[in-house]
Amino acid sequence: MAIQVGDTIPNTVFTYAPYNPEHADVCSAPQPMNTHDAFKGKRVVLFAVPGAFTPTCSETHMPEYATRAAEIKAKNVDIVACVASNDPFVMDAWGKAHGVKDSVLMLSDANGEFGSAIGLVNDGTKMRMGPIRLARFAMIINDLKVEYLGVEPARGVTVSGAASVIAKL
Amino acid sequence: MTVTVVTDKSQFDRIVEQSPKVAVDFTAHWCGSCKAMVHVFENLSNEHSDVTFLSVDIDNATDIAKEYEIKSMPTFKFLDHGRVVDEVVGTNKHELERSMDSFTS
Numbered sequence: 001m002a003i004q005v006g007d008t009i010p011n012t013v014f015t016y017a018p019y020n021p022e023h024a025d026v027c028s029a030p031q032p033m034n035t036h037d038a039f040k041g042k043r044v045v046l047f048a049v050p051g052a053f054t055p056t057c058s059e060t061h062m063p064e065y066a067t068r069a070a071e072i073k074a075k076n077v078d079i080v081a082c083v084a085s086n087d088p089f090v091m092d093a094w095g096k097a098h099g100v101k102d103s104v105l106m107l108s109d110a111n112g113e114f115g116s117a118i119g120l121v122n123d124g125t126k127m128r129m130g131p132i133r134l135a136r137f138a139m140i141i142n143d144l145k146v147e148y149l150g151v152e153p154a155r156g157v158t159v160s161g162a163a164s165v166i167a168k169l
Numbered sequence: 170m171t172v173t174v175v176t177d178k179s180q181f182d183r184i185v186e187q188s189p190k191v192a193v194d195f196t197a198h199w200c201g202s203c204k205a206m207v208h209v210f211e212n213l214s215n216e217h218s219d220v221t222f223l224s225v226d227i228d229n230a231t232d233i234a235k236e237y238e239i240k241s242m243p244t245f246k247f248l249d250h251g252r253v254v255d256e257v258v259g260t261n262k263h264e265l266e267r268s269m270d271s272f273t274s
Contacts, residue, residue, distance in 0.1 A: 018240050023259040026241040027200035029227055029234065 002119035005146050009139075010117035011036040014083060014107040017092035021102065030088035033107065035114065039144055042078040045165055047138035048109075048120070051129065052086045052094035057136065057157055062098065064162045069103035072162070075169035077140075081105040085112060085121075085133045109134060120151060138165050172214050172222040176229045178236075188221040190272065191248040195225050195239045203243040205260050210245070213269050220273060247272045 003009070012035050017028030047065060049058040062082050065072070069080045082104050084091060091106035100106065112132035115121035124133040138160040140148040148168045150159030158164065172194065175181045185191055194210045196203040214222035227234035227242065237246055237253070245265055247255040255272060257265045 020241050020258075023241060025202050026243070026259050027197060027202050028241055029197070029239055031240060 002151070003146060003149065005149055007146050008144050009035055009039070009141055009146065010114060012109075012113040012117055014109055014114065015088040016105060016107045017088050019095070019100075019102045028092055030108075036144060039079070039141060041143055043076055043143075043147075044079045044081065044141040045072055045077050045138065045169075046079075046081045046083060046141060047160055047165070048115070048134040049082065049084045049136055050122070050124070050133040052084050052090050053097075057155065058084075061136070061157045061161065062094070062100075062104070064157075066098055066100045066104050068162045068166065072166060072169065075166065077169065079105060081107050083107040083109050083114065083134065085109060085115070085130065136160050140165060140168060172211055172224045174224045174226070175233070176226070178230065178232045181223070181225070181230070181233050184221060184223065185248055185251050189250055190220045191223060192217075192220050192269065192272070193223045193225055193237075193246045193248065195227055195234060195237065195242055195244040195246065197227050197242050200242045202260050206243050206245075206262070206265070209262050209265060213266070217269065217273050220269075 014033045015030045016033055017030050020026055049061055051058060065080060065082065072080050086108060087110045088108040091108045095106040109115055112121050115134040120135040120137055121132050122135055124130050136152040138150045139146055150164055152158060152160050225233050227239055241258050245257040246253050247268060255268050257268050
């Protein structure tokens with residue numbers, strides 16, 4: 001059964017390549033990020049896309065959050081993060097391709113640990129996209145508890161988009 | 170002097186204990202930026218015989234990389250009697266040379 005509002009998010013490990021503002025030319029070493037350590041005591045907007053760089057939906061879904069990240073953080077949000085089923089190098093490259101810098105944390109749930117634990121993964125094998133792909137959703141998490149959850153019912157970005165989340169903050 | 174590749178933490182710790190001045194290049198085989206600095210580091214090893222030069226691939230020596238909190242590559246650490254006294258991150262050749270000069274002066 002999928003996670004619901006009021007539930008505590010699972011304790012899993014994402015990986016990500018930290019943004020280094022001083023050295024644009026360096027290679028980032030992927031770091032682990034334990035959800036319970038990183039999000040404890042914080043208000044987080046976490047949105048998920050099935051894949052980085054995937055056309056139409058993911059190419060507009062994430063950039064909108066990057067553009068509106070400051071607006072979101074001004075509404076008592078500490079972290080804005082994007083998670084997808086790709087590895088941390090792809091997430092890093094996607095963030096760089098859109099000039100995200102440190103506005104949105106680009107997280108990898110490549111093993112589907114988080115997605116499976118919250119029951120929001122889909123099997124993409126029919127479309128040759130791999131057996132574990134995160135569903136498209138957005139969450140507002142307050143001190144590890146789900147405050148808002150918007151899971152897209154069909155193709156497109158509605159309840160998981162930046163506008164919908166900002167309305168709930 | 171040449172650059173010694175180290176993969177084993179106990180070997181690394183032993184060298185650091187025995188050498189008063191150590192310079193370490195934290196690198197990764199897939200990192201393009203690191204390749205640009207390999208020759209610079211090698212040349213410095215030929216110029217400074219009083220320093221022990223080590224190269225650590227973060228994928229082959231994850232425990233060493235973790236201990237020194239390596240987040241970006243290349244990262245160069247300067248150890249004086251086992252203590253980190255300076256660090257250079259990135260591909261700025263002059264910055265690395267300047268740090269090496271301070272380290273050996």
